[in-house]
Amino acid sequence: MFRALRDVNIDVPKGEFVGVLGHNGSGKSTLLRTAGGIYQPDRGLVMIEGSLSGLYELGITGNRELSGRDFARRLLRMNGVKGSRLDELVEDIEDFSELGERFNDPILTYSAGMGARLFFATATAGHYDVYLIDEVLSVGDAHFQAKCWRRIRERIANGASGILVTHDWAAVLKICRTAHLLDHGRISFSGPSEATVRRYLYGDGAQEPFTEGFARIIERPTKVITAPCGEDLSVHMSVRIERPANVSALAVIERLQPGYGWETMLMSPEPVLIGQEPGDYDVAITFPGLPLEPGDYQINVHLVMPDAQDASRRAVLDGFGWLSGNGLPLKAIAGRGPDGYALPVCWKLQMLGEGGEA
Amino acid sequence: MMWGLFKITLGDRFLGSGLGLIWAALSPLMLLGIFCFVFAFVFPGRLPGREGTLPFILWLISGYGPWLSMSEGLSSGTASVVSNSGLIKNISFKSELLPLVGTAIGIIPLLVSFVVLATIQAIGGVAPSPAVLVLPLVVILQLFFIGGLGFFLSALNVFVRDTSLILPSVLTILLFASPIFYPITSYPQALQGVLSFNPFYVLAECYRRPIISGTLPPIWMMAYMGVVAVTTFLAGLAWFRRLKPFFNARM
Numbered sequence A: 001m002f003r004a005l006r007d008v009n010i011d012v013p014k015g016e017f018v019g020v021l022g023h024n025g026s027g028k029s030t031l032l033r034t035a036g037g038i039y040q041p042d043r044g045l046v047m048i049e050g051s052l053s054g055l056y057e058l059g060i061t062g063n064r065e066l067s068g069r070d071f072a073r074r075l076l077r078m079n080g081v082k083g084s085r086l087d088e089l090v091e092d093i094e095d096f097s098e099l100g101e102r103f104n105d106p107i108l109t110y111s112a113g114m115g116a117r118l119f120f121a122t123a124t125a126g127h128y129d130v131y132l133i134d135e136v137l138s139v140g141d142a143h144f145q146a147k148c149w150r151r152i153r154e155r156i157a158n159g160a161s162g163i164l165v166t167h168d169w170a171a172v173l174k175i176c177r178t179a180h181l182l183d184h185g186r187i188s189f190s191g192p193s194e195a196t197v198r199r200y201l202y203g204d205g206a207q208e209p210f211t212e213g214f215a216r217i218i219e220r221p222t223k224v225i226t227a228p229c230g231e232d233l234s235v236h237m238s239v240r241i242e243r244p245a246n247v248s249a250l251a252v253i254e255r256l257q258p259g260y261g262w263e264t265m266l267m268s269p270e271p272v273l274i275g276q277e278p279g280d281y282d283v284a285i286t287f288p289g290l291p292l293e294p295g296d297y298q299i300n301v302h303l304v305m306p307d308a309q310d311a312s313r314r315a316v317l318d319g320f321g322w323l324s325g326n327g328l329p330l331k332a333i334a335g336r337g338p339d340g341y342a343l344p345v346c347w348k349l350q351m352l353g354e355g356g357e358a
Numbered sequence B: 001m002m003w004g005l006f007k008i009t010l011g012d013r014f015l016g017s018g019l020g021l022i023w024a025a026l027s028p029l030m031l032l033g034i035f036c037f038v039f040a041f042v043f044p045g046r047l048p049g050r051e052g053t054l055p056f057i058l059w060l061i062s063g064y065g066p067w068l069s070m071s072e073g074l075s076s077g078t079a080s081v082v083s084n085s086g087l088i089k090n091i092s093f094k095s096e097l098l099p100l101v102g103t104a105i106g107i108i109p110l111l112v113s114f115v116v117l118a119t120i121q122a123i124g125g126v127a128p129s130p131a132v133l134v135l136p137l138v139v140i141l142q143l144f145f146i147g148g149l150g151f152f153l154s155a156l157n158v159f160v161r162d163t164s165l166i167l168p169s170v171l172t173i174l175l176f177a178s179p180i181f182y183p184i185t186s187y188p189q190a191l192q193g194v195l196s197f198n199p200f201y202v203l204a205e206c207y208r209r210p211i212i213s214g215t216l217p218p219i220w221m222m223a224y225m226g227v228v229a230v231t232t233f234l235a236g237l238a239w240f241r242r243l244k245p246f247f248n249a250r251m
Helices: A028-035 A068-078 A083-097 A100-104 A112-124 A142-157 A169-175 A193-202 B002-014 B022-042 B053-083 B085-090 B097-105 B107-123 B130-159 B162-177 B189-195 B199-213 B219-249
Strands: A017-022 A052-055 A130-134 A161-166 A176-183 A186-192 A215-219 A225-228 A233-241 A247-257 A261-267 A272-275 A279-287 A295-306 A314-320 A328-333 A348-354
Touching: A017 A028, A017 A169, A017 A193, A028 A130, A028 A161, A052 A112, A068 A083, A068 A100, A068 A112, A068 B002, A083 A112, A112 A142, A130 A142, A142 A169, A161 A169, A169 A176, A169 A193, A176 A193, A186 A193, A215 A295, A215 A314, A225 A233, A233 A247, A233 A272, A233 A295, A247 A279, A272 A279, B002 B022, B002 B097, B022 B053, B022 B107, B053 B085, B053 B097, B053 B107, B053 B130, B053 B162, B053 B199, B085 B219, B097 B107, B097 B130, B107 B130, B130 B162, B130 B199, B130 B219, B199 B219
Parallel strands: A017 A161, A017 A176, A052 A130, A130 A161, A225 A328
Antiparallel strands: A176 A186, A215 A233, A233 A279, A247 A261, A247 A272, A247 A295, A279 A348, A295 A314, A295 A328
């Protein structure tokens, strides 16, 4: 007999979402439905404290002749909502789904996006203790997606917990502190979301693909850098160019905050040239008046050169970043700088010296 | 939950139609009308020992109404699991309820027939006999019996979709193999013995006796039906529970 899941143990602390990443057919959806009591496990135990809302598949199942309003009422009733609370929630759904007049039309006249909106609005109306979510957050237009995220965050802030099952790794970074990687029905990796995402994207090696033989970073800071906000920050490193090439550097500061996701905070607009001739170069990347608010960040630096075949593309030669598991952690602390900062921010990359021999 | 599902199933069937729920009463009425017309006027049926069209129609409806109820319950029971796959895959609930709800849907044609019977009797100036008080018990026997078959067929239908396709033909065969349109005495002597144990016939007869002759159904019929109904129900339930874990592989 085919075993869809085996030895899967997942704890979901209250007030947290746990992510489950995996490729198609790895057992993610089965896991979620088992957790939700739709499937009975042959062995093992599922324990859930509190009320549950399952978003196992997007879209509307059931009779498509139903109007949006009737669909919402029906789903709520099945979740045990009654009386005036029902009317209240239906109103909330009507409002949140932004279907307007169409809320009273049969679902069969809806577009896929409208159906998704109705479903999400209905399944998350009312405050459940536990949400089981499959992919769902990656649909609808950007405006509606933003609303969905806001709602999920708000629920988490109010103490809701849940499992997010997806192959959208960015979504896992956005709301999950920890995540598991599911592979052929087994958990092959568990850890902080960013580690799991890395593993999911690059496998065991967890390495980005580099074009080798031209240049590499031979020395870089490895410890956490602590820098006061509003003051200049310089990051020093050594780069060795091995073969003649137009080697430039790109630097990005990203904020990776569990529960809030992954945002690019600062980014060099254009690669800055380091050199062309073989040799060792000392490079300092300077962020004048570090324009960040206090918090934890990651500095990513990549060496690039124009691609030999296609000048509009760049070949990545070497680098470090959180995606490769070796980003440079930056801790911005409150400094003496002014509150707030103005954009655009100008920053520079400067050459400190040039190594001698080729 | 059961009541909620019942309302949903009933509502969904006629959703989007112009007359809506009226159809729930209209379709059995039309069928009753057609068969009454055919058997009272086109092929006038004969009842041993009774004359006249009205008694015949009463006799016909008192057997055909329950039959409609049973076949309706069987069809919707059989389809219940597959047609609610969306529900089964997304809501955690006892899916055993589905065939039971399907079976319960069959109550509607039964009620319609009872109303028609009562109306005809009232017109003919016949007061119903106190024996009809036994009918709720018969209804319960029917629900258990048809529910058991519903468990069996609805689970089977998940894996062998032909089940629901062949069911209408099987029901037609069953209808004519059960002495419902004609008295059991119209069958050859040799068959009568076997046919009198046909649960569909026994059930129809249990409805007919109190309504037509005002007598209680024979004790052996009730006892026999009780055993058959409970056995079918339990066996069907066991079968359903055995297959249930595999439903999602086929839906």
